[in-house]
Every structure is written in C-alpha cells, then in structure tokens.
Amino acid sequence: MARFLSRPLAAAARPSLPLGVSVAGSMGPRCSASCLLFLLLLGTSGFFQSYAVEVDVKDASDATCLYAKWMMRFLIKYETNNSDYKNAALNLSSGVTHNGSVCGNDTQAALLAVQFGEGHSWSINFTKTNETYQGDFITFTYNINDTAVFPDAKRKGPITIVVKDTMRPVQLNNVFVCHNTDSFEAENVTQIFWNVTVQAFVENGTIGKKESRCRADTPTSAPTVPPTIANVTTASTTTSSPAPTAAPKPVENPDTGNYSLKSGNKTCLLATVGLQLNVSQDKPLLINVNPKTTSVDGACGNTTATLKLNDGNSTLISFTFVVRNASASIQKFHLKEVNVTLLNRLNGSVISNADNNNFSKWDAFLGSSYMCRKEQTLEINENLQLHTFNLWIQPFLVKANKFSTAEECSLDDDSILIPIVVGAALAGLIAIIVLAYLIGRRKSYAGYQTL
Known part of the structure; x- marks a missing residue:
C-alpha cells in the first residue's frame, strides 16, 4: 500500500540527484553540450514546472517501510517516419500509480515503482547489508505509442533501459537527501532528478531523523552552475591539462x-x-x-x-x-x-x-x-x-x-607435508648409500689382475 502526493513545482525550482547518485560519480555520462543547451531552452519555456511525487509504502501492519519524495523529468531522442530525430520531453504527470512497490527485507530487495502517462514506468530497487542500504538498478520504460509525447515516431511500442545506480551506501535508519540537480544519459534518454528524499528499509515505521547528504549538497562541494550559453561554449572549446598518472597500487587480498x-x-x-x-x-x-x-x-x-x-x-x-x-x-x-x-x-x-x-x-x-x-x-x-x-x-x-x-582441503593439511618431507629425505639417503656401495665395489675389483 502506498500514498502519493503530486503537486506542481515552481518554474524556478532546481532539479536534483538521481536517487542516491552524487555529482561526483553519477550513474552515467553527464549531459553533452547540446543536451545542456536543450535543457536551457526547455527551462525558459517552463520545462522545470514539474510534479513532486511522494510515495509512502506500508507493510502488512500498515507501518511505513519505504519512503520517497522526489522530482524527475526525461528527455528522449527518437526517430521519426522521415528518418530524422526529434527530442521529446516526458513529464511526470499527476496521475501516478505505484503497482509493484515492495518493502524488502534482509534477503529481498526493496522496490520503488511508479507508473504514469500512457504506459510509462520507472523503478529503482534497494539492497541492504547489516548496516547500510543503497540503490541498485534503475529501470525506465517509455511507450512510444504515446503520440502526444512522440508524434510521428517510426518505432512503436515500449522501450526499456536499465542503468546501474552508483548510490553510496547509506546508514540504516538514515534519510538520503539531495536537493541539487543531476542528469545523465543512456541509450538516447536523459534522466533528470532533483529534490530527492528517500529512505529504504524503514525501521519500526518511523522515518529517520538523521540525514545522509549527497556530495552536491555538502558545503565543501563546488556550487552547481545552471547551464547557460556561455557555459556550453566554454565547455566545448576549453582544453584542460591531464591529471598526472599515479603509479598503480598492488591489489591486496579481498576482505572476507x-x-x-x-x-x-x-x-x-x-x-x-x-x-x-x-x-x-x-x-x-x-x-x-x-x-x-x-x-x-x-x-x-x-x-x-x-x-x-x-x-x-x-x-x-x-x-x-x-x-x-x-x-x-x-x-x-x-x-x-x-x-x-x-x-x-x-x-x-x-x-x-x-x-x-x-x-x-x-x-x-x-x-x-x-x-x-x-x-x-x-x-x-x-x-x-x-x-x-x-x-x-x-x-x-x-x-x-x-x-x-x-x-x-589438501592445501590446508600441513600434516601431510611432514611424512612427505621425511620420506623424500629417507629415499634420498638410501639412494646415496646404494650409489656409494656400487662405486666402492667397482673400485675394489679394479685392484685385482687375472692370472
């Protein structure tokens, strides 16, 4: 059972990190220069007027076990019947459902799943250890049969992409929070997230009070600069010096x-x-x-x-x-x-x-x-x-x-080595004695002459 809240966000609101992905080490390649320019143009036309979604998944005892609140948008490049390509913006509508969301436990991953629009869906699963939880895979399915979003599309039907979430482990009973914007590209799709709050494997139905912030939200992080024409131009013309290559360190034995x-x-x-x-x-x-x-x-x-x-x-x-x-x-x-x-x-x-x-x-x-x-x-x-x-x-x-x-295993049985070593030494000693005896006999016979 899950509770949803969708409401429009002001146009000036800034999009944030994917569930658990920081600016340093995000889930995929960052937006290219053309992507940033496209984001800028969409932003001026109200693109970032989006819907916040709040999901409160409850277990059999009606206690909260998975909580999330975030905002997201999708930019999708698709082929038309004229064999050219168009960019579509897929918005998270107010009509969101949550079929398939599950709490998870020590052996089963938690799943946050939402469905929206004409056959579109998005989900992320979370896994846990004894002390932490983290995002695992993000699955996004968009339906090109939605002609309102993909007019004149050459390909038909749903398309699914799966990406690996690089969310850093979060302490159990901590809430992961990230207000800053992040975007990444995979297979002609750019996913954009912001204002993320999430906690998986909620204990005793109570949302944690401690926050684990993404790198982008920490005071030591470099400020996020909104995309502008100047930024895009600089990014395409400036060449930075390569960082010095450190000598590779030998890999130690793994932890048990x-x-x-x-x-x-x-x-x-x-x-x-x-x-x-x-x-x-x-x-x-x-x-x-x-x-x-x-x-x-x-x-x-x-x-x-x-x-x-x-x-x-x-x-x-x-x-x-x-x-x-x-x-x-x-x-x-x-x-x-x-x-x-x-x-x-x-x-x-x-x-x-x-x-x-x-x-x-x-x-x-x-x-x-x-x-x-x-x-x-x-x-x-x-x-x-x-x-x-x-x-x-x-x-x-x-x-x-x-x-x-x-x-x-035989590799661990050191007791076998002792008889092997002793046996080998005895065999060697016997061989030496026999050889010395044979040599001695040959020398003794050499002293006699036939009469």
Whole structure:
C-alpha cells in the first residue's frame, strides 16, 4: 500500500540527484553540450514546472517501510517516419500509480515503482547489508505509442533501459537527501532528478531523523552552475591539462565476507569467503568483491542450492551446488557451476558474462561443511578467473545457524607435508648409500689382475 502526493513545482525550482547518485560519480555520462543547451531552452519555456511525487509504502501492519519524495523529468531522442530525430520531453504527470512497490527485507530487495502517462514506468530497487542500504538498478520504460509525447515516431511500442545506480551506501535508519540537480544519459534518454528524499528499509515505521547528504549538497562541494550559453561554449572549446598518472597500487587480498540464506525462519546455507576476480579480456585487472556492499540472494533445496552475490557496484556472482548420487546411502555435495557477470558502472550494461557448469570442486559429505583457508583458483573461462580466500561453505543441512564439522582441503593439511618431507629425505639417503656401495665395489675389483 502506498500514498502519493503530486503537486506542481515552481518554474524556478532546481532539479536534483538521481536517487542516491552524487555529482561526483553519477550513474552515467553527464549531459553533452547540446543536451545542456536543450535543457536551457526547455527551462525558459517552463520545462522545470514539474510534479513532486511522494510515495509512502506500508507493510502488512500498515507501518511505513519505504519512503520517497522526489522530482524527475526525461528527455528522449527518437526517430521519426522521415528518418530524422526529434527530442521529446516526458513529464511526470499527476496521475501516478505505484503497482509493484515492495518493502524488502534482509534477503529481498526493496522496490520503488511508479507508473504514469500512457504506459510509462520507472523503478529503482534497494539492497541492504547489516548496516547500510543503497540503490541498485534503475529501470525506465517509455511507450512510444504515446503520440502526444512522440508524434510521428517510426518505432512503436515500449522501450526499456536499465542503468546501474552508483548510490553510496547509506546508514540504516538514515534519510538520503539531495536537493541539487543531476542528469545523465543512456541509450538516447536523459534522466533528470532533483529534490530527492528517500529512505529504504524503514525501521519500526518511523522515518529517520538523521540525514545522509549527497556530495552536491555538502558545503565543501563546488556550487552547481545552471547551464547557460556561455557555459556550453566554454565547455566545448576549453582544453584542460591531464591529471598526472599515479603509479598503480598492488591489489591486496579481498576482505572476507559472511553470507547466509534462509528458508522460512531457518538458515539453509552458510558461506564465509573472500572473493577476487582476475579479468584479462582487455588488460589484466584484479577486482576485489567488497562484502560490506554485497547483497545476498539465492535458493535452497534438497539436492540443489544457489548462492547469488551482488556487490552493489558492477559484479554479480552465482554459485550452484548439487548433491552427488542423491539416491545413494552415503551422499556428498560439490560445487557444480559458477556464473560471473560484469556490468558497466556508468550505464549498467553487461560487459562480460562468463559461466562454467563443469566444476567438481569443494566436495564434502552431506551434513558437513567444506573449508579451505588457502587461496584457490576457479577457471571460469580463458579470460576470467575467480580466486577464493578463507573459504568455509555449507550449502545443505545447516543446523542451529552454525557450520557443521569441516572437511579441509589438501592445501590446508600441513600434516601431510611432514611424512612427505621425511620420506623424500629417507629415499634420498638410501639412494646415496646404494650409489656409494656400487662405486666402492667397482673400485675394489679394479685392484685385482687375472692370472
């Protein structure tokens, strides 16, 4: 259940950041010079006379669980039947609905979704950790069949774009606030946001009193300069000196994260692991997965379990475990498949999607856990490796939210090294004795002559 309030905003009002995106490091490329000029022209014609939307999503007990209030506009470039291109301004009308908005919890993302006009919709989902929440993906669908907005459009039907939100993590029970303007472009669409107030995963139905401000609103930030003809001209003619290139720092081992899945009220999967990606498609690149910003999803079953990790930035990793010989009296599980998706941080597009479903690793008896403290390498494909550190995993039969007895990997079993070293030393000593004996015998025979 959600409550909406739409009201016109004065023409002088200044548009703000996308939900959770700061001026430094926004969700996508900034407006080009032509875009800024177009914004200026629209502004003089009352373009920024918009509607504020207030959404109050409530849970089953009628307590607020997700609150947002913001303003937004869209500039869309589309092709006409004459094969030329026009710019359309899509306004947020007063007739807004909220179908699909959900509260979210520890394992499910919260979703803020609105629908408006003739088949247009916009949504953002939020994920949380133990201490923070942040925006994840923004999905915008515009319907070119809306002839009032897209007259003489060549293409018909709805078009959907998905972009990755780069919202910085916000402390739970804090309200994210950003009054300043921001805009970004992706796939011929410029999204413009301002006067944003949002809090996901509201606790006890009470909106937090502490604010987390975007960089653009902080006193130390450079002031936002409204677009003018002079600004556009300067931006297109001025060349700045490149910043000095710092020497690359070596990538340290990743932090170890603790992840879990629940089935109902019971924990069904436990995992402790540090993850590092080695990407060599264009140039060697090491990426550490940050557990502090990583959300968990997946599913538990009797013979199959899947753990999905989303680092909230640009990496999605999925592990699939299966029970081997499910009908046998003695059963073991192992890692069967790993899928890694790398996203473009600017627009959320997929850079790489790698999958290997032929693994037979991390095997242990059903009802126990698997542990390997040393670094292991999983070959996803020729361009991508996944390194694990301090691994401890149990995808089945978790009891009392604790790991069962662990079966350790051979890399961790230092006790094996002692007999190996002693055996090798003894073998070497025996070989030396035998060799010395043979040499001694040959020398003794050399002293006698045949009569």
